Amino acid sequence: MKIPQNGQSKEDVLNTMRALRDNDADWKGGKTWSLVYYAGEDLLDLLQKAYTLFLSENGLNPMAFPSLQKFESEVVSMTAGLLGGGSETVGNMTSGGTDSILMAVKTARDRARARHPEITNPEMIVPLSAHGAFNKAAQYLDVKIIRIPLDADFRADLSAARAAINPNTILMVGSAPAYPQGVMDPIKELAALAQSNNIAFHVDSCLGGFLLPFVRKLGYPVPEFDLSVPGVTSLSVDVHKYGYAAKGASVILYRDKDFRKYQYTITTDWSGGIYASPTSAGTRPGGALAAAWAVMNYLGENGYLRLAEKIMNTTQTLIQGIRAIPDLQILGEPTMSVIAFASESLDIYAIGSVMDERGWHLDRLQYPTALHLMVTPAHTEVITIFLRDLAEATAMVRSGTSSPAQGTAAMYGMLAQMKEPGMAKEFIQELMDQLTRAQ
Ligand SMILES: Cc1ncc(COP(=O)(O)O)c(C=O)c1O
Incomplete structure (x- = not known):
C-alpha cells in the first residue's frame, strides 16, 4: 500500500x-474484561481534553x-x-507496565554490575x-x-x-x-528474604497499585505490599489501569536515588550533543503525562474511593454469582477485582x-486452564446479564x-496438542506475522 497521492478531506x-x-470490542458497554479501564463519559472527556492540550509537547526535554x-x-x-x-523515594513515568518492569530489571542489573562485578551471569527469581513482561526483560537485558x-x-x-537464591541472584x-x-504474593516475607540476602526486591503493582489502597480503606483485608515494607527496593504501578489515565502512563518508583541512578542512560560523546535519558523512551508523549496528572487531580482520593467501592461491590456479586453456577470454581482468594x-x-x-459468540471478551489462562475477569466501573450495569449468559x-x-471451540479457545486447544518443543512458538510467530503484516 502507498500513501495516497492526494489527501482526503478531514x-x-x-x-x-x-x-x-x-x-472493535464494545468496551463502553462492558463487554471487555481486560484492556480498557473505562470509568464513564465524564472522565473520558477530561482525558481527551487534557491529552489534546499537550498532544504535541515532548517530555524528552x-x-x-x-x-x-x-x-x-x-x-x-x-x-x-x-x-x-x-x-527518599524517587521515580519516573514510563509508557506502561512492561516499560516500568524493564526499567526495574535494568536498574537491578546495572546496580549489581557496579557493586558485584564478580556476577557475570545475573539471575532473577x-x-x-x-x-x-519479566520474560521480555530477561530476553532484552540478558x-x-x-x-x-x-x-x-x-x-x-x-x-x-x-531454594532458588544463589550467588548470581540480583533481583527477586x-x-x-x-x-x-x-x-497477592507474600510480599512482606519475600522482601525480608531478599533483604537478608542483600538482593533487590521489586513489587509489581502495575495492576493493583491504584486500587488496593482504596480497597483497604473500604475495609477489605489487603496484606502489606508497598514501599513501606522493609526490603522493597522498587515498585511498578500503572496509572493507565486503575488510575484511569489515558494509555501510555505508568510509574516506576525506587527506594532512593542510589537505585534510580542505574536506570539512566547518559551518553557524553555523541556528535548530537550530550544525550541523557531517564527511561527507555526518547521522545515522550506530553499527552500521556498530562492526562495522568489531570485524572489524579480531578478524581482525588475520594473519587478513587467511590470507584473502588463500585468495583468491589460488582466483584462480590460476580464471585457469588459464579460460585452459584454448578461446575464452576473461583481460583484462590482474589484480593481485589481480578x-x-x-x-x-x-x-x-x-x-x-x-461467551465469545455472545460478544463477551474473556482472556484465557493456563496452568491451570481458566477464564479471566478484570472488573471495572463499566461492568456494574452488565453484571446481571453477564451472569445469566455465563x-x-x-x-x-x-x-x-454448544458448537465446537472456535477462535482463541480453538487456538489454545491446538497449542496444547503440540508436543514437539518449539512448535507452539513457531505457530505463534506465524500468527504474529499475519497480524502485523503489511497489508
Ligand atoms: C500485573 C501486571 N504487570 C504488568 C503488566 C504489563 O502492563 P502493560 O500492558 O501496561 O505493559 C500487566 C498488564 O496487565 C499486569 O497485569
Missing part, C-alpha cells in the same frame, strides 16, 4: 476511522516544557505518597504468575529468569523462592496482585467460546449443545 478520513471503530516536568514529578510524588513512599512455583493458593511459594519479584488469579474461574468437570475454554453457556457445554 471528514472523510474521520468517517472511515469511525466506521472501522464500529467493529523537560527544560523546554516545564509544564510536563511538573506533571511527571507530581504524578510520581502523588503515586509514591499513595504507596508507602518516604522522603520470579513467581510463575508474575507478568510475561538476565536469566528463574520461574518459581506457586502454593496451593496461587501465591509465590516461599520455600521455592528461598512479587506481584500485588498477579494478573492470572488476582492473588478473578479467574475454572471447571473441574467441563471444558472451560468451550464455555469461553460460547450460566447458559455452562449449561450448553454441560449438555453438549
Whole structure:
C-alpha cells in the first residue's frame, strides 16, 4: 500500500476511522474484561481534553516544557505518597507496565554490575504468575529468569523462592496482585528474604497499585505490599489501569536515588550533543503525562474511593454469582477485582467460546486452564446479564449443545496438542506475522 497521492478531506478520513471503530470490542458497554479501564463519559472527556492540550509537547526535554516536568514529578510524588513512599523515594513515568518492569530489571542489573562485578551471569527469581513482561526483560537485558512455583493458593511459594537464591541472584519479584488469579504474593516475607540476602526486591503493582489502597480503606483485608515494607527496593504501578489515565502512563518508583541512578542512560560523546535519558523512551508523549496528572487531580482520593467501592461491590456479586453456577470454581482468594474461574468437570475454554459468540471478551489462562475477569466501573450495569449468559453457556457445554471451540479457545486447544518443543512458538510467530503484516 502507498500513501495516497492526494489527501482526503478531514471528514472523510474521520468517517472511515469511525466506521472501522464500529467493529472493535464494545468496551463502553462492558463487554471487555481486560484492556480498557473505562470509568464513564465524564472522565473520558477530561482525558481527551487534557491529552489534546499537550498532544504535541515532548517530555524528552523537560527544560523546554516545564509544564510536563511538573506533571511527571507530581504524578510520581502523588503515586509514591499513595504507596508507602518516604522522603527518599524517587521515580519516573514510563509508557506502561512492561516499560516500568524493564526499567526495574535494568536498574537491578546495572546496580549489581557496579557493586558485584564478580556476577557475570545475573539471575532473577520470579513467581510463575508474575507478568510475561519479566520474560521480555530477561530476553532484552540478558538476565536469566528463574520461574518459581506457586502454593496451593496461587501465591509465590516461599520455600521455592528461598531454594532458588544463589550467588548470581540480583533481583527477586512479587506481584500485588498477579494478573492470572488476582492473588497477592507474600510480599512482606519475600522482601525480608531478599533483604537478608542483600538482593533487590521489586513489587509489581502495575495492576493493583491504584486500587488496593482504596480497597483497604473500604475495609477489605489487603496484606502489606508497598514501599513501606522493609526490603522493597522498587515498585511498578500503572496509572493507565486503575488510575484511569489515558494509555501510555505508568510509574516506576525506587527506594532512593542510589537505585534510580542505574536506570539512566547518559551518553557524553555523541556528535548530537550530550544525550541523557531517564527511561527507555526518547521522545515522550506530553499527552500521556498530562492526562495522568489531570485524572489524579480531578478524581482525588475520594473519587478513587467511590470507584473502588463500585468495583468491589460488582466483584462480590460476580464471585457469588459464579460460585452459584454448578461446575464452576473461583481460583484462590482474589484480593481485589481480578478473578479467574475454572471447571473441574467441563471444558472451560468451550464455555469461553460460547461467551465469545455472545460478544463477551474473556482472556484465557493456563496452568491451570481458566477464564479471566478484570472488573471495572463499566461492568456494574452488565453484571446481571453477564451472569445469566455465563450460566447458559455452562449449561450448553454441560449438555453438549454448544458448537465446537472456535477462535482463541480453538487456538489454545491446538497449542496444547503440540508436543514437539518449539512448535507452539513457531505457530505463534506465524500468527504474529499475519497480524502485523503489511497489508
Ligand atoms: C500485573 C501486571 N504487570 C504488568 C503488566 C504489563 O502492563 P502493560 O500492558 O501496561 O505493559 C500487566 C498488564 O496487565 C499486569 O497485569
